[in-house]
Amino acid sequence: MVSLRADAFFDGRYFNLKEFYEGKLAVAETGLMKAAGIGAGVGRDRYRAHVQSSGLDPKLAKTVRGLVYPRPGVKTLSPAAFIYTKAPRILAAFESGGTIRPVKGSKFLWIPTENVPRLGGRKMKPLEVESRFGDFDLVPSLLRPGTFLAVVRARRNAKSGRVRSIIKLKRQPKKADRIVMFTLVKFTSLRKRLDIAGVERGLEAEWPEIVARSLAEAFTNEDRG
Known part of the structure; x- marks a missing residue:
């Protein structure tokens, strides 16, 4: 072989x-x-x-x-x-x-402001903010017709600037800060x-x-x- x-x-x-x-x-x-x-x-x-x-x-x-x-x-x-x-x-x-509009039947886009606390590395959602700070007051914007501001009663720390909830305090303070948490718009445009x-x-x-x-x-x- x-x-x-x-x-x-x-x-x-x-x-x-x-x-x-x-x-x-x-x-x-x-x-x-x-x-x-x-x-x-x-x-x-x-x-x-x-x-x-x-x-x-x-x-x-x-x-x-x-x-x-x-x-x-x-x-x-x-x-x-x-x-x-x-x-x-x-x-x-x-x-x-293009233009971003609300989905799932919502009338507004809830755009968080710098006052919204963070939770797990992200900004809290509206329901989470409401759970911590209490019900929102929806205030019409004087500068942008058709736009609303979601406002809560809370206290802002003068040194750190952090917003603290007051809803669990036994005695509610007579004076509280009105903090804008979200801006509500019907749509927003991105260039x-x-x-x-x-x-x-x-x-x-x-x-x-x-x-x-x-x-x-x-x-x-x-x-x-």
Whole structure:
């Protein structure tokens, strides 16, 4: 019997072609995974910078994240960089602009003011505010016809500026601050402030260069090793 192997003879030595190509594929996987990591980081930073430069809240910019698939520990020749946001509806609204109206039968949009306390990292909802501070007084706005102000009776700390509830006090104070918690409007308009598609086009144009640079670095490191 004769065994035929796909080997190569070079410079006086035999090379196992299978092992040779498997080694090259492993190097390529390393380079491509690095490219995906760079792409995810660059994409995340570009999106965040774009959101901040538009004048939006820096906290909104930080909702943009970057991930690499597959997860660490697994290599592939076709990795992917995934850039996403935890606030897709908000960013989409500022990208397209337009008019926001109440839903589910509501007559007004309840827009929180800076006086609304935070609960679990977010501003309290109207029912939560009412539960803590008592019923709202709806006062027509003198400056914007058709707009109302949701006001509560409470106390504001002179030093910290925090608003404190008085509904559980045994003796109700004769004087209390009237605090505006929400502004009620029938609709609100958002002007277009983001160009997400433009950021994506820039990343897509830069991606081939990132891949080529990462592969070249991976094979250069292999040759040096």
